[in-house]
Amino acid sequence: xxxxxxxxxxxxxxxxxxxxxxxxxxxxxxxxxxxxxxxxxxxxxxxxxxxxxxxxxxxxxxxxxxxxxxxxxxxxxxxxxxxxxxxxxxxxxxxxxxxxxxxxxxxxxxxxxxxxxxxxxxxxxxxxxxxxxxxxxxxxxxxxxxxxxxxxxxxxxxxxxxxxxxxxxxxxxxxxxxxxxx
Amino acid sequence: xxxxxxxxxxxxxxxxxxxxxxxxxxxxxxxxxxxxxxxxxxxxxxxxxxxxxxxxxxxxxxxxxxxxxxxxxxxxxxxxxxxxxxxxxxxxxxxxxxxxxxxxxxxxxxxxxxxxxxxxxxxxxxxxxxxxxxxxxxxxxxxxxxxxxxxxxxxxxxxxxxxxxxxxxxxxxxxxxxxxxxxxxxxxxxxxxxxxxxxxxxx
Numbered sequence: 001x002x003x004x005x006x007x008x009x010x011x012x013x014x015x016x017x018x019x020x021x022x023x024x025x026x027x028x029x030x031x032x033x034x035x036x037x038x039x040x041x042x043x044x045x046x047x048x049x050x051x052x053x054x055x056x057x058x059x060x061x062x063x064x065x066x067x068x069x070x071x072x073x074x075x076x077x078x079x080x081x082x083x084x085x086x087x088x089x090x091x092x093x094x095x096x097x098x099x100x101x102x103x104x105x106x107x108x109x110x111x112x113x114x115x116x117x118x119x120x121x122x123x124x125x126x127x128x129x130x131x132x133x134x135x136x137x138x139x140x141x142x143x144x145x146x147x148x149x150x151x152x153x154x155x156x157x158x159x160x161x162x163x164x165x166x167x168x169x170x171x172x173x174x175x176x177x178x179x180x181x182x
Numbered sequence: 183x184x185x186x187x188x189x190x191x192x193x194x195x196x197x198x199x200x201x202x203x204x205x206x207x208x209x210x211x212x213x214x215x216x217x218x219x220x221x222x223x224x225x226x227x228x229x230x231x232x233x234x235x236x237x238x239x240x241x242x243x244x245x246x247x248x249x250x251x252x253x254x255x256x257x258x259x260x261x262x263x264x265x266x267x268x269x270x271x272x273x274x275x276x277x278x279x280x281x282x283x284x285x286x287x288x289x290x291x292x293x294x295x296x297x298x299x300x301x302x303x304x305x306x307x308x309x310x311x312x313x314x315x316x317x318x319x320x321x322x323x324x325x326x327x328x329x330x331x332x333x334x335x336x337x338x339x340x341x342x343x344x345x346x347x348x349x350x351x352x353x354x355x356x357x358x359x360x361x362x363x364x365x366x367x368x369x370x371x372x373x374x375x376x377x378x379x380x381x382x383x384x385x
Contacts, residue, residue, distance in 0.1 A: 063264050066259070067236075077222075101225075
């Protein structure tokens with residue numbers, strides 16, 4: 001089922017993505033104090049730029065996504081909650097480190113992953129884009145918990161998913177199915 | 183050239199309660215030189231030691247973190263030099279064990295082993311302190327000062343392997359060693375909660 005509030009524009013129905021402010025508020029509700037990130041045009045304007053100006057969350061700009069996975073893993077030993085924000089291409093590029101640092105070691109590595117150009121009215125597995133179609137099956141094969149955030153109403157799923165990751169010491173991924181709005 | 187085990191003995195004598203993050207073959211020589219629950223072996227995939235160490239350095243800003251990277255490992259995560267230099271954790275010391283070899287995988291040469299300058303990479307990335315050692319006496323003499331500097335500090339150790347060791351990867355990647363590390367961190371974390379945290383920064 002496709003979630004998300006609809007917005008009428010002319011005669012067409014536009015499915016809207018979540019707002020960045022809502023995701024930042026969800027991070028704070030979950031006690032996230034650090035976000036490691038590589039820019040992704042799907043989340044750039046709505047989420048990453050506002051995060052870069054946020055006084056409560058420390059933004060770490062990394063050069064490659066697997067660095068961020070390791071940084072989050074290291075921080076998890078220090079009782080500090082962190083998130084790696086990236087595009088799905090970065091997730092795919094980081095699979096081996098997620099396998100090792102997060103899954104094998106059973107560490108609470110939390111990832112927020114933009115599904116760039118996923119069609120707003122389609123499930124990720126129904127996308128015409130191969131790279132998007134394979135994301136959920138790969139996470140399932142690896143045993144990584146996942147949630148899908150399509151619109152504002154889905155953002156409420158994020159804090160309990162992060163809480164669960166830390167409570168069970170397991171990785172999780174929040175997939176962002178539509179472009180994040182300002 | 184220094185022997186790695188000799189080099190590590192000198193560092194072990196000065197580590198105090200520093201957390202040490204050793205990579206690959208060096209991990210086993212380090213384990214023999216300095217067995218401690220504050221050794222962090224859980225570096226995940228090849229190349230990731232310095233990034234795990236950065237997470238620890240940010241999470242424990244008042245505690246010294248020393249990473250013993252490999253040359254092949256660092257080549258696999260070169261961007262980490264830029265990330266670390268940009269974030270500039272004051273408590274991070276980053277050594278790379280440069281033997282020009284993928285030692286854990288059949289001793290094949292690393293690409294460009296006779297031309298690559300890790301010190302040059304680190305300087306260009308913006309590390310404020312960069313050193314290079316190929317002489318044990320110089321390493322022993324300067325190590326106290328190097329460890330006392332405000333980081334991030336980068337040091338290249340030109341070396342050859344020490345005594346051959348049995349390499350028990352199941353041990354260093356297993357859950358028991360992580361639990362010991364977590365237990366050893368508890369008093370450090372408790373102490374850190376009474377310290378003033380690093381300010382949040384925007385970039």
